Amino acid sequence: MHPRLTADLERLPELLEAASRHAAAFLDGLDGRPVVPTAQAPAAAPPARGVGLSAALREFAERWEPGLSAGAGPRYLGFVTGGVTPAALAGDWLTSAVDQNPMSSLDPAGQRLEQEAIGWLRDLFGLSDGHEGNFVSGATMSNTVGLAVAREWLGERRGVSPADEGAAVLGPVRVLSGSPHSSVAKGLSMLGLGRSALVPVATLPGREAVDPAALERALREADSPCVVVANAGTVNTVDFDDIRAIAALRERYGFWLHVDAAFGAFAALSPAHAHLVDDIDEADSLCVDLHKWLNVPYDSAVQFTRRRDLQARVFQNAAAYLGPLGDAPEAVHLTPENSRRLRALAAWFTLRAYGRDGYREIVERCVACARTVGAAVDAHPGLRLLAPVRLNVVCFTLAEDATAGRLAALARELADTAFLTPTVYAGEPALRAAFSNWRTTVDDTERVIKALADAVDSTRGGAPAA
Numbered sequence: 326m327h328p329r330l331t332a333d334l335e336r337l338p339e340l341l342e343a344a345s346r347h348a349a350a351f352l353d354g355l356d357g358r359p360v361v362p363t364a365q366a367p368a369a370a371p372p373a374r375g376v377g378l379s380a381a382l383r384e385f386a387e388r389w390e391p392g393l394s395a396g397a398g399p400r401y402l403g404f405v406t407g408g409v410t411p412a413a414l415a416g417d418w419l420t421s422a423v424d425q426n427p428m429s430s431l432d433p434a435g436q437r438l439e440q441e442a443i444g445w446l447r448d449l450f451g452l453s454d455g456h457e458g459n460f461v462s463g464a465t466m467s468n469t470v471g472l473a474v475a476r477e478w479l480g481e482r483r484g485v486s487p488a489d490e491g492a493a494v495l496g497p498v499r500v501l502s503g504s505p506h507s508s509v510a511k512g513l514s515m516l517g518l519g520r521s522a523l524v525p526v527a528t529l530p531g532r533e534a535v536d537p538a539a540l541e542r543a544l545r546e547a548d549s550p551c552v553v554v555a556n557a558g559t560v561n562t563v564d565f566d567d568i569r570a571i572a573a574l575r576e577r578y579g580f581w582l583h584v585d586a587a588f589g590a591f592a593a594l595s596p597a598h599a600h601l602v603d604d605i606d607e608a609d610s611l612c613v614d615l616h617k618w619l620n621v622p623y624d625s626a627v628q629f630t631r632r633r634d635l636q637a638r639v640f641q642n643a644a645a646y647l648g649p650l651g652d653a654p655e656a657v658h659l660t661p662e663n664s665r666r667l668r669a670l671a672a673w674f675t676l677r678a679y680g681r682d683g684y685r686e687i688v689e690r691c692v693a694c695a696r697t698v699g700a701a702v703d704a705h706p707g708l709r710l711l712a713p714v715r716l717n718v719v720c721f722t723l724a725e726d727a728t729a730g731r732l733a734a735l736a737r738e739l740a741d742t743a744f745l746t747p748t749v750y751a752g753e754p755a756l757r758a759a760f761s762n763w764r765t766t767v768d769d770t771e772r773v774i775k776a777l778a779d780a781v782d783s784t785r786g787g788a789p790a791a
């Protein structure tokens with residue numbers, strides 16, 4: 326064994342404790358760290374000769390840490406971002422320590438644990454047993470897997486198998502959606518269906534939710550079966566399609582219904598908001614992200630579908646040394662990867678540790694924070710709220726001269742206190758503040774509101790607020 330490996334192995338408990346102390350100190354410092362620092366790591370030579378773990382940790386802390394964002398912290402409000410709960414963090418560390426590959430029933434414990442976690446998630450979101458689920462790396466991959474199953478369903482309807490014969494066998498495909506997430510187009514590109522398969526459908530006036538009447542017209546015009554992507558929580562304004570109305574259309578027009586509930590599914594945990602996702606069980610395939618509102622580390626989402634048979638047709642990986650496909654195919658036959666980490670463990674830990682009641686509290690606190698910031702934006706003469714705060718995102722712009730450049734300057738001005746990301750909503754440049762981190766409290770909203778007011782004044786050229 327290489328002497329550096331031998332040395333590190335001999336001191337393993339002590340080295341892990343040092344790494345753990347270092348991690349705890351980093352987390353402790355989250356609140357004081359600029360939310361998005363501008364520091365850049367100086368270059369370093371490639372590691373021809375190893376330095377050992379202690380020296381690697383020191384170098385990481387010196388060169389890279391100063392530039393790391395407080396992405397895990399309470400005021401990183403860009404995109405839709407979660408942090409990491411204590412139990413999720415411990416689960417994630419243990420994932421690496423136990424280093425299981427949960428894909429094959431020949432070594433089944435990891436796969437069983439994953440299915441236990443899937444069952445808990447099904448219960449959390451009110452899904453019926455008809456939905457089978459698997460862990461994937463994020464909502465983009467979850468949407469892509471759902472669309473891959475949809476593609477095979479289109480083939481079934483036409484008596485062909487795109488998985489075997491190639492996507493071209495389908496001819497042109499239509500994927501109808503009101504306000505699809507960008508990952509849907511990416512998924513269609515990866516699946517050989519093409520980004521142009523995505524057909525936008527009109528939304529309701531002043532909304533991001535699809536207009537069911539417009540959807541019906543689009544379905545009537547289509548001369549072959551379609552895929553409909555319904556949205557349960559859009560990223561700009563957290564709008565929800567009327568899934569019951571869409572499911573009623575499915576009775577008449579027979580399409581595959583994929584529901585992107587990446588973070589919106591968590592509305593199910595708040596009795597005041599659960600009606601928004603009452604009908605997601607209607608989905609033929611469903612996407613839920615976990616590294617957002619479940620607050621597990623990145624690299625975690627789940628995909629559900631009612632047609633695991635079609636899913637296995639797409640993802641089967643026949644090899645002499647793997648288990649047979651059978652009625653209950655193992656994970657290797659159901660998702661893109663053949664080998665991967667025990668991805669479920671962080672989710673398992675945090676679900677067990679905090680339960681439905683813990684997650685209800687997180688969701689309701691995030692919604693309350695968004696409402697508070699939304700009300701402050703609404704009350705500020707220099708700002709304009711672009712949509713009601715339906716759940717956990719505040720979408721707003723400057724009351725005057727709202728150019729993309731001025732909004733970017735506003736976001737830069739805020740960067741020490743909070744991270745907000747730009748968008749365009751209804752043709753207007755805007756900013757979004759998304760609340761989905763378990764650490765965010767009322768104190769944070771006050772800091773964000775104050776920083777926002779100061780930044781508006783300073784981008785107006787120092788004029789005091791009216």
Ligand SMILES: *Cc1c(COP(=O)(O)O)cnc(C)c1O
Binds near residue numbers: 558559585588
């Ligand atoms: C975040 C998000 C995605 C993509 O998720 P990744 O985890 O970044 O792959 C897809 N759909 C919606 C609605 C989202 O919010």
